[in-house]
Amino acid sequence: MQAFTVHSGLVAPMDRANVDTDLIIPKQFLKSIKRSGFGPNLFDDLRYLDEGQPDQDNSGRPINNDFPLNAPRYNGASILLARENFGCGSSREHAPWALVDYGFRCVIAPSFADIFRSNCFKNGLLPIELSTEQVSELFDLMYASEGFSLTVDLHQQCVRRPGAQDMPFEVDSFRRDCLLNGLDDIGITLKSSEAIRAFEEQHRQRAPWVFELLEV
Amino acid sequence: MGNTLYDKLWDAHLVEQRDDGTALIYIDRQLLHEVTSPQAFEGLRLAGRQPWRLSANIAVPDHNVSTMAAERAAGLSALADPVSRIQLQTLDDNCADFQIPEIPLDDERQGIVHVMGPEQGATLPGMTIVCGDSHTSTHGALGALAHGIGTSEVEHVLATGCLIQRKMKNMRVTVDGGLGMGVTAKDIALAIIGELGTAGGTGYAIEFAGEAIKDLTLEGRMTLCNMAIEAGARAGLVAVDEVTLNYVKDKPYAPRGAQWSQAETLWSALKSDQDAVFDAEVVLAAASIEPQVTWGTSPEMVTSIGGRVPVLEDMKTDTQRNSLARALDYMGLEPGMAITDIRPDVIFIGSCTNSRIEDMRAAAAIVEGRRVAPTIKQALVVPGSGLVKAAAEREGLDKIFMAAGMEWREPGCSMCLAMNADKLAPGERCASTSNRNFEGRQGFGGRTHLVSPAMAAAAAITGHFVDVRTMGGQD
Numbered sequence: 001m002q003a004f005t006v007h008s009g010l011v012a013p014m015d016r017a018n019v020d021t022d023l024i025i026p027k028q029f030l031k032s033i034k035r036s037g038f039g040p041n042l043f044d045d046l047r048y049l050d051e052g053q054p055d056q057d058n059s060g061r062p063i064n065n066d067f068p069l070n071a072p073r074y075n076g077a078s079i080l081l082a083r084e085n086f087g088c089g090s091s092r093e094h095a096p097w098a099l100v101d102y103g104f105r106c107v108i109a110p111s112f113a114d115i116f117r118s119n120c121f122k123n124g125l126l127p128i129e130l131s132t133e134q135v136s137e138l139f140d141l142m143y144a145s146e147g148f149s150l151t152v153d154l155h156q157q158c159v160r161r162p163g164a165q166d167m168p169f170e171v172d173s174f175r176r177d178c179l180l181n182g183l184d185d186i187g188i189t190l191k192s193s194e195a196i197r198a199f200e201e202q203h204r205q206r207a208p209w210v211f212e213l214l215e216v
Numbered sequence: 217m218g219n220t221l222y223d224k225l226w227d228a229h230l231v232e233q234r235d236d237g238t239a240l241i242y243i244d245r246q247l248l249h250e251v252t253s254p255q256a257f258e259g260l261r262l263a264g265r266q267p268w269r270l271s272a273n274i275a276v277p278d279h280n281v282s283t284m285a286a287e288r289a290a291g292l293s294a295l296a297d298p299v300s301r302i303q304l305q306t307l308d309d310n311c312a313d314f315q316i317p318e319i320p321l322d323d324e325r326q327g328i329v330h331v332m333g334p335e336q337g338a339t340l341p342g343m344t345i346v347c348g349d350s351h352t353s354t355h356g357a358l359g360a361l362a363h364g365i366g367t368s369e370v371e372h373v374l375a376t377g378c379l380i381q382r383k384m385k386n387m388r389v390t391v392d393g394g395l396g397m398g399v400t401a402k403d404i405a406l407a408i409i410g411e412l413g414t415a416g417g418t419g420y421a422i423e424f425a426g427e428a429i430k431d432l433t434l435e436g437r438m439t440l441c442n443m444a445i446e447a448g449a450r451a452g453l454v455a456v457d458e459v460t461l462n463y464v465k466d467k468p469y470a471p472r473g474a475q476w477s478q479a480e481t482l483w484s485a486l487k488s489d490q491d492a493v494f495d496a497e498v499v500l501a502a503a504s505i506e507p508q509v510t511w512g513t514s515p516e517m518v519t520s521i522g523g524r525v526p527v528l529e530d531m532k533t534d535t536q537r538n539s540l541a542r543a544l545d546y547m548g549l550e551p552g553m554a555i556t557d558i559r560p561d562v563i564f565i566g567s568c569t570n571s572r573i574e575d576m577r578a579a580a581a582i583v584e585g586r587r588v589a590p591t592i593k594q595a596l597v598v599p600g601s602g603l604v605k606a607a608a609e610r611e612g613l614d615k616i617f618m619a620a621g622m623e624w625r626e627p628g629c630s631m632c633l634a635m636n637a638d639k640l641a642p643g644e645r646c647a648s649t650s651n652r653n654f655e656g657r658q659g660f661g662g663r664t665h666l667v668s669p670a671m672a673a674a675a676a677i678t679g680h681f682v683d684v685r686t687m688g689g690q691d
């Protein structure tokens with residue numbers, strides 16, 4: 001996993017509440033058996049005016065010019081500013097894969113759906129929760145000045161803005177450590193193999209049926 | 217202070233509590249399907265890892281399968297869409313390589329993963345159950361701790377038998393009293409989501425309790441827990457009682473003999489203590505719940521059949537006004553219009569929410585002896601599994617649907633997420649028994665209204681949403 005320490009980047013808007021993972025990456029792209037290559041189809045239904053297909057050449061497709069991410073001023077953005085309950089709906093990890101593949105390293109919103117949030121951490125994408133007021137303030141600043149950028153410091157747990165006070169944020173300490181060090185949590189869990197085996201022994205006494213192979 | 221059902225399930229699977237607040241939770245059962253597993257198996261392969269415990273797993277293809285009998289009979293190699301074919305083949309290959317038990321596509325037990333699991337007794341009370349699918353909350357109806365996970369977590373569970381979790385908070389939603397005639401578990405689910413909002417349950421495990429829940433069949437409880445995620449809660453739960461035990465007994469993978477007695481004792485304790493304290497409590501009166509219809513692009517955008525689409529003046533904040541305006545524009549609806557004036561083009565009866573035998577029966581009871589309205593372009597009935605299909609055919613339900621002008625299909629997720637050929641065309645409006653009405657969910661530009669099977673069937677007959685209680689056919 002790509003480590004995340006300090007990141008500075010251009011901010012782009014996704015200015016609506018309850019953005020679901022179907023909207024982030026529509027289902028036809030879930031047919032892929034890979035983890036990468038989803039970036040060109042991030043927000044596909046909003047970015048283009050037609051219906052996208054997997055493995056299609058997107059260069060000839062009609063562009064939705066009303067969609068902010070298509071505006072030149074947000075070209076190269078790496079921080080996504082969003083509203084309440086971002087990432088709700090389907091558990092598809094293709095959503096953070098698409099965001100990362102597109103170039104986002106961080107999403108800032110007043111709240112995130114649970115499964116999406118944990119999927120982000122597994123992919124080096126930092127979900128930051130700020131208050132509704134703080135997020136609104138950032139939206140205003142972003143709309144007001146082209147090229148609006150932020151610096152996200154995971155060590156210090158704050159969002160830095162030019163010429164104004166830092167905005168501190170909370171983050172799960174385990175997830176933070178994994179992100180800062182780019183750690184694979186399977187490796188971490190396997191260090192507890194003995195504890196898992198010991199648990200299994202007593203669990204087997206309590207519920208032996210759990211351990212029977214489901215023969216098909 | 218007593219423990220909640222969720223506390224008990226958590227404690228019984230706690231391997232390690234860490235100082236940072238995270239915990240290692242043991243996973244009894246992982247369900248796998250073709251869409252969210254390929255990258256997890258690839259991860260194992262790249263790291264040279266093997267599954268921790270083969271007996272934890274069972275796989276079944278469902279999301280991306282054809283529901284056409286002829287296409288199914290021709291086998292995987294004949295599947296028209298090459299991308300889907302590779303994905304389905306990859307599941308077969310991965311299961312063969314890692315020796316994961318898999319119910320193949322041509323097996324009668326094949327079905328939507330959340331229908332197959334309980335039906336086979338692969339998911340049981342007291343278990344921790346995960347699947348790379350958010351509607352894993354369904355299995356909480358059995359008194360199990362079940363929730364959806366992402367693909368990296370699928371890989372983590374495959375490799376370690378455990379999941380890294382932070383304990384959720386406890387919420388109880390009590391539905392007091394008895395339900396009115398023609399009102400179903402789906403209506404309870406939608407009414408609760410209307411009350412809580414789609415993020416109201418975020419961070420919670422929701423236990424559903426009260427007389428109306430006790431009165432539900434296990435299938436109805438599954439419909440309800442299925443939609444807990446639509447209220448933001450990863451897990452929904454119902455306490456174990458006679459209904460649960462009667463349902464589980466004699467299921468193919470359920471314990472038998474002496475093990476059954478041991479299980480019965482263990483499972484009978486799976487309920488919240490009298491003095492358990494919940495972090496949040498919500499109470500609804502069953503009598504106030506009427507048949508529900510969603511009008512917008514989020515399950516919380518819901519009202520009862522006698523209701524109207526909201527007007528902008530009803531909304532309190534700018535974000536709400538924007539959401540409403542966008543939803544009405546997408547859905548092609550006028551503010552303030554009566555729900556009964558909305559006319560679907562397509563009917564979809566299926567999905568892990570409502571594709572069990574009871575759902576088939578409820579829909580057939582409305583349809584029997586009637587014809588689908590001429591304005592309906594397509595009416596699909598997709599049973600949740602091969603076993604549901606067979607049971608329905610034994611009862612002659614397939615004939616009732618077909619005589620009415622509906623299509624009777626092979627089991628799968630179908631138009632719930634429209635990954636296969638079953639999808640809406642842009643602008644088409646669907647009365648659907650599935651669980652999500654998001655933009656584009658059932659097809660690019662498609663418009664979804666979530667309803668119960670009986671309500672979908674009633675709309676099929678009249679050509680517009682109608683109060684099912686005026687249609688007869690239910691008792």
Ligand code: SF4
Nearest residue numbers: 351567568629632633
């Ligand atoms: S029926 Fe729909 S919600 Fe259920 S598992 Fe399939 S795609 Fe997911």
